[in-house]
Amino acid sequence: MNILDIDSLTMRFGGLLALADVSFHVARGEILGLIGPNGAGKSTMFNCISGVLRPTEGDMLFEKDGKLMRINGYKPEKMTHFGVARTFQNVRLFSALTVLDNVRIGRHCRTKANFFGAVLRTRSQKEEEQRIVDESMNWLKFVDLEKFVFNTAGSLSYGFQRKLEIARSLATEPRLLLLDEPAAGMNPKETKSLIDLIHKISDLGVTVILIEHDMKLVMSICRRLVVLDHGIKIAEGGPREIRANPKVIEAYLGRGAADA
Amino acid sequence: MNPNLKTTLKYLLLAAVFVYPLFSFANEYVLHVMVLIMIYMVLAMGLNIIPGFCGLLDLGYVGFYGIGAYTAGLLTIHFGLSFWVIVPLAALNGAIWGVLLGAPTLRLTGDYFAIVTFGFSELVVLFLTNEIWLTRGPLGLPGIDPVIIDFSWLSTLIHPQWDWYWEFIGPQPYFYLGLFLVALVYVIMGRMEDSRLGRAWFAIREDSIAASSCGVNLLTYKVIGFAISAAIGAVAGAFLARWTMFLSPDMFKFWESFLILCMVVLGGLGNFKGSLVGAAILIALGEVLRIILPALNLPTETRFLAYGMIMVLMMRFKPMGFFPAIATQSRKNPILIKLKKDLGSS
Numbered sequence: 001m002n003i004l005d006i007d008s009l010t011m012r013f014g015g016l017l018a019l020a021d022v023s024f025h026v027a028r029g030e031i032l033g034l035i036g037p038n039g040a041g042k043s044t045m046f047n048c049i050s051g052v053l054r055p056t057e058g059d060m061l062f063e064k065d066g067k068l069m070r071i072n073g074y075k076p077e078k079m080t081h082f083g084v085a086r087t088f089q090n091v092r093l094f095s096a097l098t099v100l101d102n103v104r105i106g107r108h109c110r111t112k113a114n115f116f117g118a119v120l121r122t123r124s125q126k127e128e129e130q131r132i133v134d135e136s137m138n139w140l141k142f143v144d145l146e147k148f149v150f151n152t153a154g155s156l157s158y159g160f161q162r163k164l165e166i167a168r169s170l171a172t173e174p175r176l177l178l179l180d181e182p183a184a185g186m187n188p189k190e191t192k193s194l195i196d197l198i199h200k201i202s203d204l205g206v207t208v209i210l211i212e213h214d215m216k217l218v219m220s221i222c223r224r225l226v227v228l229d230h231g232i233k234i235a236e237g238g239p240r241e242i243r244a245n246p247k248v249i250e251a252y253l254g255r256g257a258a259d260a
Numbered sequence: 261m262n263p264n265l266k267t268t269l270k271y272l273l274l275a276a277v278f279v280y281p282l283f284s285f286a287n288e289y290v291l292h293v294m295v296l297i298m299i300y301m302v303l304a305m306g307l308n309i310i311p312g313f314c315g316l317l318d319l320g321y322v323g324f325y326g327i328g329a330y331t332a333g334l335l336t337i338h339f340g341l342s343f344w345v346i347v348p349l350a351a352l353n354g355a356i357w358g359v360l361l362g363a364p365t366l367r368l369t370g371d372y373f374a375i376v377t378f379g380f381s382e383l384v385v386l387f388l389t390n391e392i393w394l395t396r397g398p399l400g401l402p403g404i405d406p407v408i409i410d411f412s413w414l415s416t417l418i419h420p421q422w423d424w425y426w427e428f429i430g431p432q433p434y435f436y437l438g439l440f441l442v443a444l445v446y447v448i449m450g451r452m453e454d455s456r457l458g459r460a461w462f463a464i465r466e467d468s469i470a471a472s473s474c475g476v477n478l479l480t481y482k483v484i485g486f487a488i489s490a491a492i493g494a495v496a497g498a499f500l501a502r503w504t505m506f507l508s509p510d511m512f513k514f515w516e517s518f519l520i521l522c523m524v525v526l527g528g529l530g531n532f533k534g535s536l537v538g539a540a541i542l543i544a545l546g547e548v549l550r551i552i553l554p555a556l557n558l559p560t561e562t563r564f565l566a567y568g569m570i571m572v573l574m575m576r577f578k579p580m581g582f583f584p585a586i587a588t589q590s591r592k593n594p595i596l597i598k599l600k601k602d603l604g605s606s
Contacts, residue, residue: 050473080475088473094466097459097587100596105463109475111456115484118455119448125455126595132456133595149603172475 002061003028003176003207004049005068009058011044011231018044019055020231026176028063031198031208033222035215035242037252040228042211043089046178049209050086051079062176080109085174087165089181089211095154099145099164102153103136106171136171143167143197159190166197176207183214195221215253219243227252278439281432291431295503297543298438299496302445304523304535306492309449309485311521312530312586313458315465316482317370319517320361320377321493323384324354326512328494330388332501333401343407347498354494355487362486366479381517388509400508407437407502434503441499442536445492449532452488453589461485462587465530515564522567525574528581537582542567 004026011019019041026032034042047053049060051074061068064082071079094102111132117125140146143163148156153164162182169177179198183191191214198221202208212218218225219239227235227242229251235242242248277294280286303325310318328350335341335349365376388395395401411424428434452458460481463471472478501507523542527534549563574581590596 052469052473075477076469076472077475077477080473086473088470092467092470092473094463094470096466097462101459101462101587101590105459105471105474105476108456108460108463113456115452115457115488118457119451121451129455129593130595133599137599146603150600168474 001028001063001066002026002068003063004209005059005061006045006049007059007061009045009048009060010056011041011048011053012056018231019048019228021058022228022231022233023058024226024233024236026207026209029202029205029207030224031202031210031222033218033225034209034211034228035213035218035225035252036228036234039230040252041231042228043180044231045228046086046180046209046211049079049176050084050178051076077109080172080174083173083175084178085169085172085176086178087162087169087180087182089184091158091161091165093153093161093165093168095152097153098150099140099153099156100133100136100149102164102168103139103171104132106139106168107132107135109172139167139171142170142200144193159186162186162194163197166201170201170206174206176209177201179208179210179212181211181213183212183217191217281435286432288431291435293543293547295431295434295438297540298435298442299500299503300520300523300539300543301442301536302496302499303493303520304527304539305445305449305532306489306496307520308524308527308530308532308535309452309461309489309492312524312528312532312535313453313461313465314482314485316366317374318377318486318489319374319514319521320379320381320384321489321520322512322514322517323377323381324357324490324493325497325500325516326381326384326388326509327357327490328354328497329501329507329512330395330401330497331494332498333404333507334394336404336502337401340405342410343498343502346502347495350494350498351491354497355491358487358490359483361490362483363479366482366486378514378517381512381514385509385512385514388512395509398509400506401501402506404501404505404507406505407433428502438499441495445495446532446536448492450589453532453587454593457481457484458587458589462530465586519567522571525571525581528583528585530586531581531583531588534581534583534585542570 002025006022006024008021008023009019010021022045034045036042044053048055054073060071062071062082062084071082094105111128113125113128137146140149143166145160145164145167148160153161156164166182183194186194195217198208198210210218210222222239224238225236225242226233227248234247234251235245243253281291303321307318307321310316331350331353332346335346361380365373368376389397407428409426415422415424460471460476463474463476464478464481468478519542523538524535526541527536527538545566546563549566550560553560553562
């Protein structure tokens, strides 16, 4: 069963064709790599899936309650509710708030206390707050950030900020997680622990789509890859196939890569 | 200064303010200024929700203050409703107008939204000035009853000779009523800040794209914030109406919005406790300038220069306000205190 079907998706910005007739599917539980040179339309694809952009043409189908439903035109908060979470290419944290608060905001879409609950401090509101804190702490432990609970998010090192963003998106209980260049700016040790983390996320049953330029990382954790170039899908397949594909070598990997 | 001494001093000061009106040396003018400060404390806390919590510039807050005041004034004159009925009605009317203004305009961002709110407050003043059939226009609304606590129906039931009926005369009772309102709004603000609602607002302020990807419906939460902020402003207006017993449209001119915004910025955007200090400082300063400026042969309007100067100096030296802190209320939540203890011990 596929969790996501992208069917001839096209995204136009005025005269610029950011995505042209791209189709691929994502099976439930897999880790799919989305690669390609800068400006290939990878982040645009994420923005379409997560509801930030509304695609010009084509369909996006997302599995919900065992059926595929068309998700074109839903707002980001609705997509989060359906079970799509994402991180951003340039980290977007609530940097003046604490690490805990960042993850607590991630719980927003799975909780429901309102103004009256907040002001009257009803029993159900208090219990919900306690649950939010407990679950947030679990996610912080999951990404090894429990030492920094009360630090402000902006004061964390870059690698930790990336992890916090992942924790925040996991707190929304996604079934599909979109990771936009999670290893960018990380040192080799941090990259290593990121690989472990992505495996751990996958073990939870969360489907992952990964945009990444670090080929070692991509080739080691993705069973399947989709390659975009100038908005066009130029290849799809396993790491070995992709590495040998002349079109991909020409557009992205460079000639040295085939031997590496 | 060690924190224990600091809290002791804080409570001593609070207690001193609390008992001050009871002494015979209590000055009527000082009490009047204190009541005025408390009205602005309520206003500044209410306004803080929009620019402070949600990060949207609101230049039209005084419009809701005016709506609340005239709602209270008109309901008192025409229907003789009790203050205690009027406060929730004024809050409701403020919230309704908040939603009516907010729902279509909160999609706008930054400067555009500020301009719309500015236009709204001007519109309120124009309405109050020109709709003479309702508001008597520039003549104003005189003869609004003071606040009355009327339990005579209850007391005569208990004992025919008793009469539990108090009309608020002089500044003392208004002082305590004002204090009660400030305390009430303070508690509500604190509880909102430390809740799912407050966190959603702060998320919008910090990064609206990330907030929506966490599932926060941006428009809904901005409109909720706008409505609550408007309701608090309207409550302050209702209090004003029953305190001054006279209303006129020029009490709700644009510069009032600016003054309240100054208080919020002075105290720290997003820190509602700072707004209290901001209100106290700016109202006290206004009174001081009222004495100093004529002595220097300057017109009293020169005081706006002083407010402008304060804003410029703030931007230069303290761009975050005097008490820059956001979302700190949750530290006092027992859940987090317990969590902190657990983390410390392990």
